[in-house]
Amino acid sequence: MSDAVRAAVQTGPRKIELREFPRPKIGADDGLLRVEANGICGSDVETYKGHMGGGRSDAFIPGHEPMGIIEEIGDRAAERWGVQPGDRVALEVIVPCRACENCLTGRYQACRNRTIGHGVTGIGTEPSLYGGFAEHLYLTPNAVLHKIDNTIPAEVAVMFNPLGAGVRWAAHLGGIGLGDTVVVLGAGQRGIASVIAAKAAGAGTVITTGLAADAHKLALAREFGADHTIVVGEDGEDVVERVREITDGKMADVVLELTPMAAGPVTDALLAARHGGTVVLAGLKGGRQIPLSTDLIINRALVVKGAFGVDFAGQEAAIALIESGRFPLEKLHTHTFGLDDTALAIETLAGEVPGESPVHVSVHPNLHA
Numbered sequence: 271m272s273d274a275v276r277a278a279v280q281t282g283p284r285k286i287e288l289r290e291f292p293r294p295k296i297g298a299d300d301g302l303l304r305v306e307a308n309g310i311c312g313s314d315v316e317t318y319k320g321h322m323g324g325g326r327s328d329a330f331i332p333g334h335e336p337m338g339i340i341e342e343i344g345d346r347a348a349e350r351w352g353v354q355p356g357d358r359v360a361l362e363v364i365v366p367c368r369a370c371e372n373c374l375t376g377r378y379q380a381c382r383n384r385t386i387g388h389g390v391t392g393i394g395t396e397p398s399l400y401g402g403f404a405e406h407l408y409l410t411p412n413a414v415l416h417k418i419d420n421t422i423p424a425e426v427a428v429m430f431n432p433l434g435a436g437v438r439w440a441a442h443l444g445g446i447g448l449g450d451t452v453v454v455l456g457a458g459q460r461g462i463a464s465v466i467a468a469k470a471a472g473a474g475t476v477i478t479t480g481l482a483a484d485a486h487k488l489a490l491a492r493e494f495g496a497d498h499t500i501v502v503g504e505d506g507e508d509v510v511e512r513v514r515e516i517t518d519g520k521m522a523d524v525v526l527e528l529t530p531m532a533a534g535p536v537t538d539a540l541l542a543a544r545h546g547g548t549v550v551l552a553g554l555k556g557g558r559q560i561p562l563s564t565d566l567i568i569n570r571a572l573v574v575k576g577a578f579g580v581d582f583a584g585q586e587a588a589i590a591l592i593e594s595g596r597f598p599l600e601k602l603h604t605h606t607f608g609l610d611d612t613a614l615a616i617e618t619l620a621g622e623v624p625g626e627s628p629v630h631v632s633v634h635p636n637l638h639a
């Protein structure tokens with residue numbers, strides 16, 4: 271058992287270097303995870319480029335979708351989390367205080383006492399190992415864990431995070447019912463995950479949009495149950511008109527807006543929903559002000575919800591969906607990288623590597639260990 275833990279440290283925009291940290295000593299209340307896999311999403315790309323985290327200057331270990339095997343665990347921690355060495359667990363980003371009013375009423379994402387975030391906390395906070403792009407991750411006493419079946423391939427099990435978003439946004443916030451018509455704007459991994467969750471929740475017709483460059487993603491969306499795909503962008507189709515045609519003018523019961531940065535799709539989302547329909551907004555626009563006619567919301571009596579991350583219930587339901595084997599999730603996984611190639615993994619998801627068509631990309635820090 272080596273005393274050193276290798277980790278990928280981001281020291282600035284587009285700067286990731288491998289460093290070694292001392293293996294933390296584990297007491298009664300904490301533990302150590304051997305990281306099997308850590309998924310990469312669009313926010314990793316933005317952070318890598320320096321667009322998020324306020325252009326932070328301190329070094330940190332990125333990786334906020336970690337999953338692995340419990341290697342060491344204190345007695346009290348084992349009891350509290352209900353886990354043993356050898357168990358596979360997925361971690362949530364947020365480490366809440368578990369004691370404030372928000373935490374006690376289930377709104378732990380709004381906890382104001384939290385100081386630690388996986389893939390967020392800087393290496394200056396001991397014992398530094400808070401990110402998933404490392405051989406080991408320190409399990410701090412208040413971490414939120416979810417058990418996952420050890421027999422599922424790691425690259426599939428680690429989809430707990432995007433699939434959790436799909437469940438939370440489409441099924442839980444969207445409130446999709448049997449036979450509902452659902453429009454998903456955006457065909458990234460979370461868009462496809464939303465299609466899966468919509469189908470699992472009983473949606474009737476599912477319509478997905480994507481750019482011409484996303485043809486491979488739209489094909490996957492169809493494979494996972496999308497009934498119609500609309501190509502948007504320059505020379506693309508008019509989303510609202512296409513939804514009108516497909517639904518015979520009834521429009522959609524639920525619309526999910528998941529596109530990054532673009533403003534237009536927000537208005538499309540409002541226009542594609544039926545009177546009294548629900549619109550879930552999850553596509554961050556990088557802090558930009560975007561033009562929006564609030565009359566549309568009033569006149570159509572829309573319910574508009576903001577989707578912030580995933581919650582415990584969404585995560586548990588997503589893991590149940592993965593464990594059910596109902597969907598061929600392995601088809602979403604396109605790239606596996608070792609720890610030394612963390613930067614390349616992020617650049618691959620970002621679409622910066624010519625010839626690659628990424629959908630789900632993950633880093634497996636102990637791949638060659």
Ligand SMILES: [Zn+2]
Binds near residue numbers: 311314334
């Ligand atoms: Zn993510």
Ligand SMILES: [Zn+2]
Binds near residue numbers: 368372374382383
């Ligand atoms: Zn709290």
